[in-house]
Amino acid sequence: MNAPDAAEPVIAADNLSVRFPVHTGLRERLRTGRRQLHAVDGVSLAVRASETVALIGESGSGKSTFGKALLHLETAHAGAIRFHGDDVTAATGDRLRELRRRRQLVFQNPYAAINRRRLIRDVIAEPLRYHQLGRADDRRARVHDLAGLVGLSPEHLDRYPHELSGGQLQRVVIARALALEPEFLVADEPTASLDVSVGAQIVNLFADMRDRFGLALLYISHDLPTVAHLADRIAVMYLGRIVESAPAAELVENPRHPYTQVLLASVPRRDPGHRRTAPARGEVPDAADRPSGCHFRTRCPLAMPVCAEQVPAAQVHGEHMVACHAAT
C-alpha cells in the first residue's frame, strides 16, 4: 500500500462514462439505429482520505450508477478509475477481489441488500468468509466488535433480518461494509428508506466512522441540507454530467450554476417572508434522449442560443468548478 498522503486521492474517476443499451422496437431501431442511454457521461471526481464528497442530483441523474461504476459493479464504458494513483479500470480476478476488499458500498434499501435467509451474525461475517479472513472464533469476536461499533447490541446478532427495523438493518449493512476495513466507502442514499429521525442517526454514524477510520466517503444523496452538514465538497450532477462542484459551504452560499440555484431554492426555509426563486420548469428530460449542448437548457431560466449548440466547458475558479455558459 502507498504511504499515507493527504493530498493524494484514495480514488479518482477520470472522464468516466457508463452507457446502457436502450431496448426499443424494431421499427425505431431500423430508423434511428441502436440507442444508448448515457447514464454517466465523462465524470471526473476524486475523494481523499478522511474526506467526504457528496454527489447530489435528482433521480435518474446517474449518481448511483457512477458510485457503482467506481466499485466495478457497473462496467465503465470509457474513462479510467484510479485507486491510489494506479489505473484499476480493467482489473479482474484476484486483483479485483483485492480491490473490492478495500472499497465498499452501503445500499439505499437495507431490506434488499441483505440475504434474508441468514442470521444477522452471518450477514456481518459474510465478507470475512468470502475473503477467508480469520478463524471461526476470530470472526465471532470481530462480528461482536463491529456490532458494538455501529450501535447494535449482541442480542441482535442471533436474529433474522425480518426481525430488525430499517435503521437497525442499515447499521448491519454498515457493519458488514466496515468488516473489511475499507479505505473508500460509497453510501448510496443510505437514509432514503428510513424515517427522518433514524436517518439522522445513520448520517451521524457515517461521520463518526469516517473520522475514526480515515475513510474516503462518497455520499450520494438528493437531500441538500443533510449533505451540506456532512460533506467537505459537493458535486451536483444532472443527466450524467457534473454541472458544478465546490467546497460545501461555498456551494451553498454562492451557487453559480442555475441548476444548483434551483436545487437550493427548493429547500424549505424557516423564514416565511423569504421569496423563493422560480422553480425549474418542467420535468427532467429522458436520459436516453438528452437535449443537445447543455442538458439543462430546456429547464433553465437563463438559457441562450449558445446553450443548444455547445456543451458548456468546465470553468474552474480555485476549488469551484462550474459548467455553464451563463456563469462567468
Added chain:
Amino acid sequence: MIPAQSSLPSGPAAGPERVLGRLRAAAAPVGRAARLMTRRPAGICATVLVVLLAAVVLVGPWLAPDPNAQTAAPLTAPSGDHWMGTDNTGRDVLARFVAGARISLLVALVCTAAATVVGTLIGMAAALRAGGRFDILTMRLTDVVMAFPLLVLVPVLSGVFTQKGIAVGPVELDNVAIMAIAIGIALTPVFVRLARASALAEVRKDYMTAARCLGARRRDLVFGNLLPNIATPIVVQAAFSVAVAIIVEASVSFLGLGIQPPDASWGTLLTDARSQLLLGAWWLILFPTLGIAAAVLALTLLGDELRDLLDPRMRRTFHGKPRRRAPQPEAATEPAGRSADGELEEEIR
C-alpha cells in the same frame, strides 16, 4: 490510513469443523420445517402418509411373501391369509402391492431427484447468461420437450432406450432404470424453467450486488446466495413432481409401455386387474388405486405445507430461542410480511 487487515490473521477455518458447521446450517431449516409441519392438520396428514409409504417401501419386503410365488388359489377375495386377496395366477396381492410400491416410488423419487438437481443447475446457468447463446438454446430445448404430453413423451423415450439396449459401462440398464431415465428427462424442463425464472428475479436484487461487492466468488454467489433464495419454489415443485412421476409411471405401465411383467409396479397391477374386473375381482383394482391416490395426496399436501414452512419469516414464530426483550429499541418499522405471519399463526392454532 488503516493498516491492512492487521487485526485478522488470514487463513481458512479448520476443515472438519467447517464442514460440520455447513451441514448443520443446511439442515437447520429442514428440521425447523419438520417441527412446524407436525402442528397443522394438513401437515399431520402428509407426515403420516409419507411415514406409512416409507414403511411399506423400507420394511414391507421383509414381511410380505415373494410377489411372484403362485402359491395360493387364484382370485380369492381378501381374507386373513391374504389381506388383499390373490390374483388370477394365485399370487398374493399384498406382496405384489408392496413390491409395486417399491418400484413405483423408487422410480418416482430417483427420477425427480435427478430432474431437480440437473434442471436447477441448468436453469441457474441459463439465468446467469440470460440472453446468451446457452440461455436461448436451453429455453428452446425445454420448449420442445414440454410441447409433448408426458404420456406420449415417456413411452417414446423409454421405447428408444429399450431398442438401443443401453448400457452404462458394465451395467446393463433394466426396464426400471430406463423408465426412470425417461420420466426424469420429461420432468427436467419444469425445473429448468422454474430455476431460471426465480434466478433471473434474484440476480438483480441488491443482496446479490452486495455479495459481489463484498468479494464473493462465483461459487459463493451461486451456491451461497442464489441457490438458497430460489430453493423454496424448487423444493415445492419437487414434491409435486414426485406425485406427477408416480401417475405417469402408473399410466405408462398400465398401457403396457413401461415396467414390464413380471416386475410389479402399481401400474402393472392395474393392467392385471383390468381383465379380471368383470369377474368381480374388485380387490385387484382397489388396492393399487388406493396406493397411488395416497401417495399423490401425501406429496401434494407435503408440497403445499413446504411452501408455507420454508418461508424464513415463519421461523422463530413458534420455536427457537425466545426473544430476550420484546420491544425493540429503535423505531419499529415492521417489515412487510409480519402480518402474514400473524395470519398463519392464527390458522395453525
